[in-house]
Amino acid sequence: MKKLLKKMVLFVLAFAMCMGMGASLTACGGDSGEIKIGVGLYQDSGPAVTATKNYLNGLADALNCKFEFVTLSQTNDEQNKTTAQSLISGGCKGLILTMDGGFTASVLEECRKAGVYLAGYLSDYETSYNNIKNNEYFLGTVVDGSYTGYAWGTHVAERIIAEGHKNIGMIKFPSYAFPHQSEMDQAFREKIAEYNATAADGDKITMTATTELQFQPLAESYLEENPNLDAIFAMCAGVDFVYPTLVKKNKTNIKLYTAGFSTDNDVLNNFGTSGNGCIQELVFSNVEAITYPLVMMINKITGHEFSDNPSEAQRVDSSQIIITNNEQLNLVKTKSLYCTGNVNDAFLSVDDVKALLAENGGTHAKLVEAVQSMDIDDLAALNN
Amino acid sequence: MEGIKKDKNMQNSFGKVMAYMKSHISDVAAYAGLILCVTVFSVTSGGRLWSSYNISVLLESVCVYMIVALGALFVYSMGYMDISVGSQMGVYCLLIILIVNATGSLILAFAVVLALTLLCGAFNGFVAVWLKLPSIVTSLFLMFVFGGLQMLIIESTGQNSISVNLSLSIMLEPWFILISIVIVAAVVFYFFNFTKLGKYTKSIGANELATAQCGVNTTKWKVIAYMVFGVCVAIGTMFLLARTGSAGKSTGSSYAMDVMLSLILGGMPLSGGMKSKVRSAIIGSFTYALLSNGLIISGVDINMVYIIKAAVFFIVVAISCREKGVFLPR
Numbered sequence: 001m002k003k004l005l006k007k008m009v010l011f012v013l014a015f016a017m018c019m020g021m022g023a024s025l026t027a028c029g030g031d032s033g034e035i036k037i038g039v040g041l042y043q044d045s046g047p048a049v050t051a052t053k054n055y056l057n058g059l060a061d062a063l064n065c066k067f068e069f070v071t072l073s074q075t076n077d078e079q080n081k082t083t084a085q086s087l088i089s090g091g092c093k094g095l096i097l098t099m100d101g102g103f104t105a106s107v108l109e110e111c112r113k114a115g116v117y118l119a120g121y122l123s124d125y126e127t128s129y130n131n132i133k134n135n136e137y138f139l140g141t142v143v144d145g146s147y148t149g150y151a152w153g154t155h156v157a158e159r160i161i162a163e164g165h166k167n168i169g170m171i172k173f174p175s176y177a178f179p180h181q182s183e184m185d186q187a188f189r190e191k192i193a194e195y196n197a198t199a200a201d202g203d204k205i206t207m208t209a210t211t212e213l214q215f216q217p218l219a220e221s222y223l224e225e226n227p228n229l230d231a232i233f234a235m236c237a238g239v240d241f242v243y244p245t246l247v248k249k250n251k252t253n254i255k256l257y258t259a260g261f262s263t264d265n266d267v268l269n270n271f272g273t274s275g276n277g278c279i280q281e282l283v284f285s286n287v288e289a290i291t292y293p294l295v296m297m298i299n300k301i302t303g304h305e306f307s308d309n310p311s312e313a314q315r316v317d318s319s320q321i322i323i324t325n326n327e328q329l330n331l332v333k334t335k336s337l338y339c340t341g342n343v344n345d346a347f348l349s350v351d352d353v354k355a356l357l358a359e360n361g362g363t364h365a366k367l368v369e370a371v372q373s374m375d376i377d378d379l380a381a382l383n384n
Numbered sequence: 385m386e387g388i389k390k391d392k393n394m395q396n397s398f399g400k401v402m403a404y405m406k407s408h409i410s411d412v413a414a415y416a417g418l419i420l421c422v423t424v425f426s427v428t429s430g431g432r433l434w435s436s437y438n439i440s441v442l443l444e445s446v447c448v449y450m451i452v453a454l455g456a457l458f459v460y461s462m463g464y465m466d467i468s469v470g471s472q473m474g475v476y477c478l479l480i481i482l483i484v485n486a487t488g489s490l491i492l493a494f495a496v497v498l499a500l501t502l503l504c505g506a507f508n509g510f511v512a513v514w515l516k517l518p519s520i521v522t523s524l525f526l527m528f529v530f531g532g533l534q535m536l537i538i539e540s541t542g543q544n545s546i547s548v549n550l551s552l553s554i555m556l557e558p559w560f561i562l563i564s565i566v567i568v569a570a571v572v573f574y575f576f577n578f579t580k581l582g583k584y585t586k587s588i589g590a591n592e593l594a595t596a597q598c599g600v601n602t603t604k605w606k607v608i609a610y611m612v613f614g615v616c617v618a619i620g621t622m623f624l625l626a627r628t629g630s631a632g633k634s635t636g637s638s639y640a641m642d643v644m645l646s647l648i649l650g651g652m653p654l655s656g657g658m659k660s661k662v663r664s665a666i667i668g669s670f671t672y673a674l675l676s677n678g679l680i681i682s683g684v685d686i687n688m689v690y691i692i693k694a695a696v697f698f699i700v701v702a703i704s705c706r707e708k709g710v711f712l713p714r
Contacts (some may be wrong), residue, residue, distance in 0.1 A: 044687065070686045076634035077545050078627050086680035089438040090429075102545040102630020109553070114437050178540040330402060 035065045035301050037294070038087030039121075040066040040080070040097040050341045051287045058343030062350040063298060068092060077103035081110070088114045094297040096121050096290065100141075104128040111137040117244060117300050122285050124315055126179060127226030133313045139300060140313035142292040142371055144285045145320040149180040149235070152322075153187030156233055156281065157259050158360045159324065160205065162197050163280075165230040165255065168192075170210040171218065171242060172235040181235040181306055185210050188233060204367070218245040222252075231280075234258035239267050244278060252276035259283045261323075263339055272326040282323045286345045286374045289318035295356050295367055304358035316368050319375040328376050335383045347382065348373045414651030414664065417696070418671045425678030432681050440558050443672055448623045449559045450669035452639060453646045454572040455616020457665050458581065458609035460647055463589040463656035464519035466508055466610070468526035469617055469643060473636030474534045476500065476621040479550045481631055482537070490550060497621060501614030509607035527640070538633050545632030548625065555626035568619065573662045575612070585609045589656025645697055647670040 035080045039056065043049050053100050056067045068087060084095055084107040094117045097106070103117075105128060111118050112135075120141025125132070132138045146152065160168060170188070172181040189207060196204045208226055211218075213236055223229070223245070231254060234242045238258025246252050252270070255277075261284035262268070271279045299305060321336065323329050337346045348356075348370060356362040356370060425433045432438055452469065459466055476497045483493035504526060512519045538546070554560055576582035584605040587595040596602045624636060649667020653659050675696060679689045 046408075050668075070680075073634060075544070075632050076637065077630045078624060078635060079638075081628050082676070083680075085441040085679055089432055089435065089441055089677065090681040090683065091432060102632065103628045104546040104628075105547075106628045113440075174542075177544060249602055314632070 033064060035063075035094070035298060036068060036090070036092045037065055037094045037096060037297060038068045038070060038084070038090075038092035038335045039290075040070050040072045040083060040087075040099065042072050042074055042098045047338055047341065048284075051337050051339075052290060054341050054343050055287055055289065055337060055346055055383075058346070059294070059350055059353055062354060063294075065294075072097065072099045074099065077101055077106075081106050083111065083197075085110055088116050092116060093301050094119065094139075096293045096297065098123050100125040100127050100129075102127070104132065108132055108135055108137055117297055119297055121290050121293050122318070124180070129315055135313070135320075136312045139293060139296040140310075140316065141290045142259045142316050142318050143263060144318070145283070146317045147180070147315060149182075149184035150187040152259075152283070152320075153184035153235075154191050155322070156184075157188045157191030157195075159257065159281065160231060160233070161192070163231070163255070166203075166205055168205060168207045169226055169229045169232040169254075170207055171232060171238070172210055172212060174212050174214060177215075178236070179371070184235045185227070211243050216241070218242045220245060220249055223249050223251050229254050231255040233259060236260075238283070239264075239279070243267065246278060252278040254278065255280045255282040257370065261321075261338070263333075268329065268333065271323075271329050274326060280324070282329075283320050285318055285320050286336075286337060286347060286371075288374060289371045291348055291353055291356065292316055292318070292367060292371045295362065299358045302359065306358045306362065306364040306367075308363050309358075310364060314364075314368075316371060318371045319373060319378070321374070321376050321379065323376065328380075331376070331379060331383065336379060347378065387506070398491060411661075411663075414667050414671070415647065417649055418667050421671055421674040421678055425674060427678050428682035429678060433678060438677070438681065441512050442677055443558050443561045444556055444627060445677065446669050446673040447565060448620050448627075448639070449642060449646050449672060450565055450665060451616050453643050453665035454568055454662070455613040455620070455662065456643050456647060457572065457576060457652070457662060458585050459519075459613050460644075460654065460661035461516070461532075461576075461582075461589050461651055461656045462592075462606060462609060463584045463654070464512070464606070464609075465644065465654075466523040466613065467520060467640040467644075468504070468508070468523040468530060469613075470636045470638060470640035471530035471534060472501070472504060472550070472617060473621045473624055473639055474631065474634070475537065476535065477625045477631035477635050478537045478546065480621070480625055481546050485546075485549050488550070490552075494618065494622065498618040501618045502611050503614075505610035505612070505614030506607050509610035513603045513606055533582065534635075535633060538583070538631075545630045545635075547630040552622075552626035553628055554641040555623055555652070561623070564619070564623070568616065569666060571661065572616075572665075576660075576662050581605065581608060585634065586658050586660055589660060590658050623697050624701050642672065645693075649675075649697065661672045 039052070041049055041052065053069055060066060061346065068090060070087065071088060072081050079100065080101070080103045087095060088110055095111065096119050098121050100120065100123050104125070108118055117137050117139050119139040122144040123141055124143045124147050170185060172178065172185060175182050192205050192207060211222060218241055232238070232242060233241045234256060238256055239259035239260050239262045243256055244259065246254055256279050258279070258281060261282045267279060269275045270277065271282065321332060323332055335345055337343065351369070354360055356367050456466065456469070479497060480493040483496060484490055486602065508519065508522050508526065511517070512522045584595065584600055587600070587604065588602055606685060625631065646668035647664050648654065649671045650664035650666065651661070652664035652668065675693055676689065679692055680686060684692065
């Protein structure tokens, strides 16, 4: 009986293999040249995810691409490698990953084995960039805003000075996770120091020592230890980690200038001059920035190259939407792809993206310019 | 007359097949699960399941499951379990990285980890007996200790994950993986089927009291079983680390459940006993890895993969659960 069962097992396995091989041949024969690209995001839901998926799916037919979306783990390298391997096995010719880490080198090795390309999206690839920028299978990355944090730090300091706030709380995430927030901190302090050098004694601005949040909400004791704050500069995602504590402690009179964005009505209704007026500045990166790795990848896979193609993979800055008043917020709420999820609201149309491809005369310089021309003024101009 | 005889013979054969199927329902379900996965994914993946790249990927992921599951066999055959193995593996990965980066010696790192796994095995086995606690409680304790250690170690480095300054790529070569699996499986097969260790662990799973009354020192064999599991955990950890050459806060976290699922999918009764077989670890690991890999390469939404895996798991358990009251582990 056992022998019979074993024979049956062997027969079915052999049958399955034949079916598989047959299907493989059929699949190869029926391939219409569609480029399958795996997109690994660090979130599985939310407006940014929806907008990214809608944008790419909106481009898919025109670019003859198909996109496979997966969610990456922020703490499990092995799981990320397994996910990347599955995408490659599933026929992806390129991977666009929003995360970098100890796993990147091993994923790139998998890419080499399978002849697949890797590119980054809204990530500076800080851990790996210097080691992989000359790897032929790494095509570069588009950064979440600017690679350095100096510009935004200076900008917020200028606003704080203009608004006349005197006691400022400084909050950021740990440096190991967000090293460039130290640059924002430094730029902010330098600008304030410059102002204090000429200000009258009663007009000078004081700043707390910078508190590092370990990805936990701001402790209520922080507000008791700093009772006279006028404003907080939260270089981290203050909407999620600082604002709830201000609400809980009934301290929404403190003005919050923060990175990050939310489509939550509790946030949007208390921005600028609306509601409690606590939140004064919000920042987010455009999902259309994914155009950079996408175009680089399609060029490589289709065998085309920019006339000004860089000799090593680039780490390209992208422009961000910085919202400083209610008018801008309304514009973003109704006209930005991030908020509406409508591909027709994207900065770049299907034709714009096609024109950026090397085969259609696009250049690397034009591509970089495209992902760096998406700020709030550009959004306003687009909708006028 | 001949026609009637033929009918009777056919009925007898059919009856025999049904009787065999009934008495070997776990084995049949395990084989059927594997065959079903192979058949379905061969078709739905458009043949990509059999690409040389995917076979090497499958080998890479099967390897860790299988080596750890082969060690877990000794523990599960007693009707016991160890849910600390995932967090242990995470900490061991970090320790290996730290030791290798500090000394350059992989052998020293492996020796330290092996010593720790043996110690934890002894702790799990001995304390459970000494304090008369269910094995799951002591392993739960270890799980929390190692989970905390993992967080402390990684936070002390000030990074999200740390990487080893030594290439372990040879451990990902298919020939190396195959040889390692074959050696571990052969050693486990020998110990499980031809030595006192295998006989007593199965016997403890079947009836611990009767085994003790036969003069067997059950405490001693329980401790040994857990220590053997520890050896396999140490080996499995090396392969886990080789996969990315790095480790972080969640490295290894899913392995306790993955190994348990692999064994159950392979037809292992959670109550242990004489029906425990080495092939449960081998078939189960392949089935589990195939499920994860096959669903994704077939284009199934990654969010649906967990639901489908849960459904398959439920079906296999429902089929292989033979008797009421002996299903859950002690």
